[in-house]
Amino acid sequence: MTTSRRPPPAGRPIVEVSDLRKAYGGRTVVDGVSFSVEEGEIFGILGLNGAGKTTSVECVEGLRVPDSGRIRVAGLDPLADRAEVTEVLGAQLQESALQAKITVREALQLYAAFYPRPLDWRPLAERLGLTPKLTTRFGKLSGGQKQRLFIALALIGSPRVVVLDELTTGLDPRARRDTWALIEDVRASGVTVILVTHFMEEAQRLCDRIALIDKGRISALDTPEGLIARASGATVISFTPSQPIDHGVLAALPGRATVDSKDGRITLSGTDETVNAVISLLARNRIQAHQLRVTDATLDDAFIDLTKA
Structure with a gap:
């Protein structure tokens, strides 16, 4: 807030x-x-x-x-x-x-x-x-x-x-x-x-x-x-795909900073360009994104990114 x-x-x-x-x-x-x-x-x-x-x-x-x-x-x-x-x-x-x-x-x-x-x-x-x-x-x-x-x-x-x-x-x-x-x-x-x-x-x-x-x-x-x-992942996208997605494809998305998967839910951090690329990827492969969320990164995310060795 x-x-x-x-x-x-x-x-x-x-x-x-x-x-x-x-x-x-x-x-x-x-x-x-x-x-x-x-x-x-x-x-x-x-x-x-x-x-x-x-x-x-x-x-x-x-x-x-x-x-x-x-x-x-x-x-x-x-x-x-x-x-x-x-x-x-x-x-x-x-x-x-x-x-x-x-x-x-x-x-x-x-x-x-x-x-x-x-x-x-x-x-x-x-x-x-x-x-x-x-x-x-x-x-x-x-x-x-x-x-x-x-x-x-x-x-x-x-x-x-x-x-x-x-x-x-x-x-x-x-x-x-x-x-x-x-x-x-x-x-x-x-x-x-x-x-x-x-x-x-x-x-x-x-x-x-x-x-x-x-x-x-x-x-x-x-x-x-x-x-x-200034952090590398200023936008966070999370969703549960209706079918598995190759993480190698996600890792190659433009602007992408991180990719994480837990219990079938995928979370990426990146830029607005990453959001558009994810949506296009899902549409091309006819994959539904359940509980899709797009949020700004927090200061916590920025701190971890800006202070990492």
């Missing part, structure tokens, strides 16, 4: 990362990563676990010292200008926790006290559906409620940019989709969002642009639609 996206405004990027490198114990985990984030967009950083996503954004947040490279957040250096950056950038970390006995109200009041010009936590809590839980202790919150609280804490300093790292990991499908709606609301309020995730559906639904990170390097950077179009 995709939503309508607004093009990011032209102008100077609010986050700039150039040739970022970071290694641990001689093992390189971020290897020359470069990207920029325009103000007002949802920018996705997508990759498998261990790809280097979290290390990259922790360098942006000033939580890790890069071995080399240049980072600017609203023109500020996250290390040299740390105090100023904390007023510009909010973050929800990959692993976050609070004391089990602190209440939602106490957490909001505490974090608001850290900033010179915090948001009023009361309407923020209302907007995030936390008002009924203000007296509930952190340890008694559900996974979705904890994530809503962490979003509130990331926003309470009135940042221009917020980094959300693996925000929906561990959430059930309903809580995940509710959280997606919240992220869209955050962007609508004027906050730039950097979303770190390994969920392809999440990135395809939310992001204006996506950087695919594979083995510490950016393998592709484009809109979700652009990444899908």
Whole structure:
């Protein structure tokens, strides 16, 4: 599922990362990563676990010292200008926790006290559906409620940019989709969002642009639609033929990227040309295609194709 996206405004990027490198114990985990984030967009950083996503954004947040490279957040250096950056950038970390006995109200009041010009936590809590839980202790919150609280804490300093790292990991499908709606609301309020995730559906639904990170390097950077179009199989055709078809004939079709057969059902990925060729092939051989489906490839398909060795 995709939503309508607004093009990011032209102008100077609010986050700039150039040739970022970071290694641990001689093992390189971020290897020359470069990207920029325009103000007002949802920018996705997508990759498998261990790809280097979290290390990259922790360098942006000033939580890790890069071995080399240049980072600017609203023109500020996250290390040299740390105090100023904390007023510009909010973050929800990959692993976050609070004391089990602190209440939602106490957490909001505490974090608001850290900033010179915090948001009023009361309407923020209302907007995030936390008002009924203000007296509930952190340890008694559900996974979705904890994530809503962490979003509130990331926003309470009135940042221009917020980094959300693996925000929906561990959430059930309903809580995940509710959280997606919240992220869209955050962007609508004027906050730039950097979303770190390994969920392809999440990135395809939310992001204006996506950087695919594979083995510490950016393998592709484009809109979700652009990444899908760049994959070798941007269209998927599936059907159950009324009689067997020679797979060698299918493999020779124009534009074809892959051919798979399971329990008598054939699935091909390719281009619009492939679709036309399949239909012509079936007609010439008087083969009926039962339950014929033609769909666009997903970001999941594109990721596998664009990051393969």
